[in-house]
Amino acid sequence: MAEPDDPRFVVQHxxxxxxxxxxxxxxxxxxVSWAVPKGPSTDPAVRRLARRVGDHALEYCEYEGVLSPQRRGGGVVxxxxxxxxxxxxxxxxxxVSAGAALARGHLSFVLRGEKLRGGYSLLRTRGDDLWLLLKKRDGEADARRDVTGTxxxxxxxxxxxxxxxxxx
Incomplete structure (x- = not known):
């Protein structure tokens, strides 16, 4: 059950x-942001590369539109x-707090979204910016679902x- 003050997440294509x-x-x-080239998966057997990128202001949670191509990161969002x-x-x-888990390089969380639900982990692999995004084996896992394709x-x-x- 989501609480009113639970932290937000967004996945932007x-x-x-x-x-x-x-x-x-x-x-x-x-x-706190990661670029995930192939997008998230609902299959626990799939490991997705996630590159840590710069933090964004909370207001960006609801941004949708076209960013100027002259701007870094320009394009359709x-x-x-x-x-x-x-x-x-x-x-x-x-x-462990989310901030401390992030610093340690292993963050575990449960998403309550419209498309993504259930447990996920982010694991730092090398340096500060390369991570893996993993779906946990839980009731929301579905190896057959092509969530980003469909x-x-x-x-x-x-x-x-x-x-x-x-x-x-």
Whole structure:
């Protein structure tokens, strides 16, 4: 059950230099962000590369439209999914804050979105910016579901990427 003050998450489909998805989690007053080239998966056997990118202001959670190509990250942005999440990171049996888990390089969380639900983990692999996004084995896992290939609409407006681009 989501609480009113639960932190938010957003997944934005972003067609810039390369087509990718941006996973953004509200942690310590900002949207901590990762670019996920192939997008999230609902299959626990699939590991998705996630590159840590700059934090964004909380207001960006609801941004959908076309960013100027002259601007870094310019291109079409769609709010592909959004909702709240619950941090479930632990150190042994002790709970760990999302900020501390991020610093340790292992963040576990439960998403409550319109398209994505259930447990996920982000694991840092090398350096500070390369991570893996993993779906946990739970009741929301579905190896047959091609969530990014078949669920291509915006959860805010119902528009596709082409419709957002055409609207300019």
């Amino acid at each position: 972003h067609l810039a230099t390369a087509d990718h998805y941006d996973l953004r989690l509200e942690i310590d007053g900002v949207l 769609q709010v592909w999914d959004h909702g709240t999440f619950r941090n479930v990171s632990r150190d042994g049996s002790d709970p 669920e291509t609409w915006s959860v805010l407006t119902g528009r596709t990427m082409a419709e957002i681009e055409a609207a300019g």
